[in-house]
Amino acid sequence: MTAPNGRGLLHLAAAVDQEAAHDASAHVELARLAERGSLDFVTLGDTFARPGLDALAVLARVAPETTRIGLVPTVTTTHTEPFHVQAAVATLDWVSRGRAGWCIDVSTTEGEARLFGRRHAAPADALWHEAGQVAEVAARLWDSREGDAGTREGDRPDGRDRLHRVDFAGDTFAVRGPSTVPRPPQGHPVRVVDATDRHARATAARYADVALVQGATPARIGAVRAELHASALAHGRDPDELRVLAALTVDLGDGERAAERGHGGGGPRQTPQGPLYRGGPVDLAELITAWHETGTADGFHLTPVEPRRDLERLVNGTVALLQHRGLFRTFYPGSTLREHLGLARPANRYAVTGGTP
Template sequence: MTGVRTLHLAVEIGPPPSAATGSALRDAAATVALARLAEDAGLDFLTHDDSFARPGLDALAVLARTAPETRSIGLVPTVTTTHTEPFHVQAAVASLDWASRGRAGWRVAVSPGAAEARLFGRRPAAPAAELWQEAGEAAEVARLLWDSWEDDAEIRDVATGRFVDRDKLHHVDFEGASFSVRGPSIVPRPPQGNPVVVVDATRPAARETAARHADVALVRASSPEEAAALRAELHRAARAHGRDPELLRVLLTLAADLDVHPGGPAALAGLVADWHGGGAVDGLHLVPAVPERDLPRFAAEVVGPLRDRGLFRTAYEGTTLRDHLGLPRPASRYAPKGADA
């Protein structure tokens, strides 16, 4: 609708963190079923939480399995940058983007716990500010490596046996405070150019990383005024880093049990419409208490009324997660000036 800001909706489908080990081990068929429910509702993307201490399968692997079973919805696993190799992280996220044909993102996370540090034995637990600085470097080097292949670097010439044009591969030569990476990547440039970067910016330590690197920032707030203040803060910081703040989507993360939510799903739909319409947020990221129970109700009793009001899409208009979010596909920074994205 002309003159109306686009509303963005997303949902978390990972097992609740309070789930016992047995119930947390959801099988692939159940995850695919939830993803298809979210896709039928037209949601921008789904997230799948994860941590080193969480029982169950690796979220990135789970969504890689889900990718061929879905067509349109964005797939955003949580990927922890602490105790990991950034080169391997970016390659895995790029592979998810290829598997999903341009629907991948990753929610950057850190691991501050001593127990998780002991699992690896590489270093002791570090302060949150230090870990988020490292996470920012991981996000930066990921984008450099995704750009290290120009879009037309692949030749695939059977006659000559040439797979790639070496002149279109680039060493990133990244030197950070925590690690160094030479590159180039071992994975061709992803379909989206850069898969979508999501950061939970609720905690102050994460906000600098979100403002500098995120395409989507998640915030928690108890009032539209608080959410609006967080959104304005993130926009100011993004501008200070030379970014266009209008290309940073800020979504309210809300944990809800639709059986006991005050006012029920109708009240939630009203909250989303009011906070979005007033400019406090760009949309909602719902964390349902029980995804198998709450997601169908969210689709029918929240998304449906928002669609009836003309506030949310009736069908996907693009094919990539960047399309859903209204974000352009970035050109490789190594491509010749003026080259098409």
């Protein structure tokens, strides 16, 4: 679908992180609110660096309480077993009926490494290279069961096995396969990478369906988007298959009051934690509209400072205004996260080639 300015409709997503919440009902409430605004997906962060609930498990609890909103937990690839990671993400796709995503992240500190005791911390470049290999083997494992393949092999009419060994050897792990979980409803759950850090960009360009980029100016976002698209093309991908979302933290506590200097129409303010917008939901809609018209990004990922308050003002104010202007949809045209994002369901590589790629 096309917006009145001739560009595609915006994609909008929001974080539902609540560090003090240890009851999934708080996350259910926010996810339902985001769904009421027809947002593409919500994210829930996770890290080994601080205590908290497991993001994937929380969103698995949110899944049956929602019907359309995409659910994207952070799952770290460092110190974890790739086979278990892909199985958990595939399971979330099943329990959500095709609404799962996976925000890929790495663990860089020695303190986090000591939690597992397997190896020391490694440089960011090496960890993101490993994360790319995990993303690759996950896709192969998701394809390793054709259709509704069970545990039997050689059950196709043409005699070809429905189950496929992966036999993948990475720098730090090896996986044989096949997966223990049937192929996910989306084929491949949506892979998301925060590409703000330059170390993550090669992995994002090669494997991500959605890249998040923090930036206080359209020029900053646009430059990284161009870099990601060029790198995706170099890896043999169609750049149009990569959605790039500008990532901002938003503080809508001022209600309808004009944004502070350096915010609103003047753009977000850069802080040590990243770009911060502070103002009202109408001014935020103006900012989003202006950036969208320049072709800066395919949409926005917004992190509320005050989750309940700001998400409600975002949905009831900013999103409603963007819908009125014809820049954002008023309903979900499909049922899966890939459909929300306008991404095709990947073909099964083994069904196409009949063997190991």
